[in-house]
Amino acid sequence: MKQYKSHIIDIIYLTMSRIDVKELEHCMDTKAPTKEYEELLKFLDQTRLNYNIERIAISRPVKNGEDYDVMMVASGFLHEERLRISRKNGLKVPLLGDMIGSVYPAGFPALM
Numbered sequence: 373m374k375q376y377k378s379h380i381i382d383i384i385y386l387t388m389s390r391i392d393v394k395e396l397e398h399c400m401d402t403k404a405p406t407k408e409y410e411e412l413l414k415f416l417d418q419t420r421l422n423y424n425i426e427r428i429a430i431s432r433p434v435k436n437g438e439d440y441d442v443m444m445v446a447s448g449f450l451h452e453e454r455l456r457i458s459r460k461n462g463l464k465v466p467l468l469g470d471m472i473g474s475v476y477p478a479g480f481p482a483l484m
Contacts, residue, residue, distance in 0.1 A: 383423055390415050391430070396445060400432065403469030409446070416448030434471065441473040 395408045405413075420428045429447040433440065444466040447453075453465045466475045 379423070383419060383425065383428070387416070387419065387428070387430075396430070399468060400443065400445060405468060409468075412446055413448075416446060417450075418448075420448035420450075431472070439473075441471045444468060444470045444472060444475075 390412060392408060395406060396412075399405060399409045416428050416430075419425075427447070430445040432443045432445055434443050445468065447466075449465070464475050466472050
């Protein structure tokens, strides 16, 4: 377990070193990808494949009135997932700016 935890921490630090916070904020505000954002996506895709991990995503908690949700910022995907085709359960894959609560039905973690 200690080795697994160390492996995940290494992936987190490596990913954090590739993030330009101002660039991501711009993309979240406009919900439009930039060249730098696309490079981050390529990095996340490769990280997911190279490290053989099930998921890698960057998300942002959001408060809307009294409700809370999570905005998808960036994620490492496979080709079919980029086309919004989930490998499991046929659920829509959230992309930049999507609120996860509006994409997935209630109780979605149990479906994954």
